[in-house]
Amino acid sequence: MGYRVVVVGATGNVGREMLNILAEREFPIEELAAVASSRSTGDEIEFGETGKMLKVRNIEHFDFAGWDIALFAAGSDVSKVYAPKAAAAGCVVIDNSSFYRMDPDVPLVVPEVNPEAIDGYKKRNIIANPNCSTAQMVVALKPLHDAAKIKRVVVATYQSVSGAGKQGMDELFEQSRNIFVGDSSTPVKFTKQIAFNVIPHIDSFLDDGSTKEEWKMVVETKKILDPKIKVTATCVRVPVFVGHSEAINLEFEEEISAKQAQNLLREAPGVMLVDKREDGGYVTPVECVGDGATFVSRVREDSTVENGLSLWCVSDNLRKGAALNAVQIAELLGRRHLKKG
Incomplete structure (x- = not known):
């Protein structure tokens, strides 16, 4: 016996990836609903590579009663309105937006890092999924923090355009093509040209000069891993289609060598250590696409x-990041809780 599962925002980049991963991992499903805005109502979308087609339903008329789990991938505006409705109908919401992440009554969960936090979901019937950059970073930091207690994190991110959705990917493609043929490349989705460029600006600016993306990394890391950790981040958009990269500098309370860190990371759940001190002995975003590690x-x-330690961290932001x-x-x-399947 499986679960009745809803994917909200099923036609977007992350929603489609959710369908792919549900199929790949053979998640026990009794019934599956693909839900999106009225623009996509009636369209058909494939459930992974199963060959099964799902007709997209309109979220405005969708009844969540009787459904077990709803995976939301439609942004904060949709989650703000419809996640509480789904939760009130008895459907557990797993929300990919930023809207509920810092709500003290909503657990913010990365299963390899803080699985016990999920036990608090019953307060709101909502569980939050962290920011894509935070998710991959805390997976890498968890085994190191357990061993030697991280005091401070300094991170610079190199985030792919897929983090800005299909519009971001389209803009990089169009600008790159236009530059090659000599046409203009006016920015639309991004604040400056993204093709053959980097932009040190993701999300809106805050009063202290940081951006909201940088703030998310700070507060989410504290909530997931340890409130005592000091975090500073600089988040940069780069001309890569999929895959976020991070250069991370760590300061620990206790002594830890690079060799010890490598041994810990080699055994850590969710981590793949590729660290040869030679040409090509490291992973780049292109190589991580389609992988969950x-x-x-x-x-x-x-x-x-x-x-102190420094390291390089790469992950498919549409997968582990979302x-x-x-x-x-x-x-x-x-x-831990629903016990079906």
């Missing part, structure tokens, strides 16, 4: 601080 490379000691983590939360929910 958080890849770690370039682990080395930082002699400028006491007990869809895969949501499905893993659903699996964890099933094992």
Whole structure:
């Protein structure tokens, strides 16, 4: 016996990836509904590579009563209105937007890092999925923090355009093509040209000069991993279609060598260590696409601080950064609480 599952925002990048991953991981499903806005109502979408086609239903008229789990991938505006309705109808919401992440009554969960946090879902019947950059970072940091207690994190991200949705991917493609043929490349989705460029600006600016994306990494890391950790982030959009990268500098309370860190990361759940000190002995975004792992490379000691390490972290942002983590939360929910299938 399986679950009755709803994917909200099923026609978007993350929603489609959720359908793919549900099929790939053979999540126990009794019935599956693809839900989106009125623009997509009646369209058909494939359930992974199963060959099964789902007719898209209109969220405005969808009744969540009797459904077990709803995976939301439609943005904060939709989650704000419809997640409470689904939750009130008895359907557990796993929300990919930022809207509920910092709600003290909503657990923010990365299953490899803080699985026990999911037990608090009954307060609101909602579980939050973290920001894509936060998710991959905390997977890499968890085993190191357990071993030597991280005091401070300094991270610079190199985030792909798929983090800005289909519009972001289309803009990179169109601008790249236009530049090659000599046409103009006026920015629309991004604030500046993204093709052959980098933009140190993701989401809106806050009063202190940081961006909301940077703020998310700070507060979400504290909520998921440890409120005592100090975090500073610089988030940059780069001309890569899929896959976020991070250069992470860590300061620990206790001594930890690069060798110890490598050994811990090699055994850590969700982490794939690829760290050969030779040409090509590291992972880049192109190589992580379609994989669920958080890849770690370039682990080395930082002699400028006491007990310091630096490392490179790469992951498919549509997968571990969004869809895969949501499905893993659903699996964890099933094992710990819903007990079907």
